[in-house]
Amino acid sequence: MQIFNLYFGRSVAGRAEVSDKEWREFRDQVITSALPNGYTVLDGQGAWMNPRLRTTISEDTKILVVALPDAPESRATINRIRSLWQRRFHQYVVGMTVQTGCGSFSTAEASSMTASGTTNDVAVHYGTDGLLDRILEALTRAGKHIDKLSINDLGLVDEFHSRRRLATEELARMLAPVATDHVIDIGSGIGGPARYLAATYGCRVSGVDLTPEFVGTATGLTGLVNLTNRVDFRQGSALALPFPDARSIWHGRRTWR
Numbered sequence: 001m002q003i004f005n006l007y008f009g010r011s012v013a014g015r016a017e018v019s020d021k022e023w024r025e026f027r028d029q030v031i032t033s034a035l036p037n038g039y040t041v042l043d044g045q046g047a048w049m050n051p052r053l054r055t056t057i058s059e060d061t062k063i064l065v066v067a068l069p070d071a072p073e074s075r076a077t078i079n080r081i082r083s084l085w086q087r088r089f090h091q092y093v094v095g096m097t098v099q100t101g102c103g104s105f106s107t108a109e110a111s112s113m114t115a116s117g118t119t120n121d122v123a124v125h126y127g128t129d130g131l132l133d134r135i136l137e138a139l140t141r142a143g144k145h146i147d148k149l150s151i152n153d154l155g156l157v158d159e160f161h162s163r164r165r166l167a168t169e170e171l172a173r174m175l176a177p178v179a180t181d182h183v184i185d186i187g188s189g190i191g192g193p194a195r196y197l198a199a200t201y202g203c204r205v206s207g208v209d210l211t212p213e214f215v216g217t218a219t220g221l222t223g224l225v226n227l228t229n230r231v232d233f234r235q236g237s238a239l240a241l242p243f244p245d246a247r248s249i250w251h252g253r254r255t256w257r
């Protein structure tokens with residue numbers, strides 16, 4: 001999923017700032033109808049330096065936080081909200097930060113989690129039905145041909161960590177596997193980093209993940225890019241790895257040899 005933060009500055013040139021009433025109208029007319037599954041609004045204060053007087057200028061700001069599927073529709077929705085605010089209040093831009101992350105907002109999932117977390121909690125937290133089908137639909141909508149997919153096409157959706165492919169490339173350069181290496185990717189998700197390593201360095205990669213839906217999706221996507229001879233996935237726990245003699249380990253943001 002992607003977590004969007006939008007920063008709605010309330011100062012408007014040549015008139016009073018956006019009032020509470022105006023904010024509520026915008027929220028009710030625009031935001032709620034665009035994001036019917038929910039969102040969070042925080043009060044903030046933007047600040048920057050007046051370059052001439054070198055004093056602090058500040059501005060009351062509403063911060064909208066919303067987690068949405070990592071899909072073109074989500075970005076279209078967010079951009080629609082931003083441009084409506086810009087037009088209604090004659091603003092130059094609505095600031096935005098975006099992070100890739102994981103999370104859950106459903107009561108059933110949240111209530112099944114414990115502070116310590118169990119194997120099943122992780123699978124419940126991440127698991128989602130029909131994931132492979134939804135990914136293939138999104139790729140088709142993005143103009144990709146499912147029978148001619150490359151790992152770069154999948155890069156739109158299959159890297160489930162901050163900075164996505166950039167972080168994978170940096171970490172891969174540090175690990176620098178050779179073709180005869182067998183790398184274990186712990187918490188392999190839907191397999192983007194594992195496929196990248198195998199396709200780029202020619203090594204063999206085995207992914208291990210607690211979440212069965214991810215293992216199935218990772219296996220399906222790997223078949224579509226013809227990497228099954230070098231990349232495989234199995235359901236399992238980082239705490240009981242089925243590779244007793246592993247020497248190279250890839251885990252999200254770190255590698256060990």
Ligand SMILES: C[S@@+](CC[C@H](N)C(=O)[O-])C[C@H]1O[C@@H](n2cnc3c(N)ncnc32)[C@H](O)[C@@H]1O
Pocket residue numbers: 102122123126158159160161186187188189190191192193208209210211214236237238239251252
């Ligand atoms: C944020 S996702 C990252 C997925 C993948 N490494 C990537 O970067 O695209 C974290 C993954 O770790 C898996 N996971 C969490 N705890 C685990 C554990 N104890 N053993 C194996 N996998 C685990 C989750 O199912 C999820 O797929």
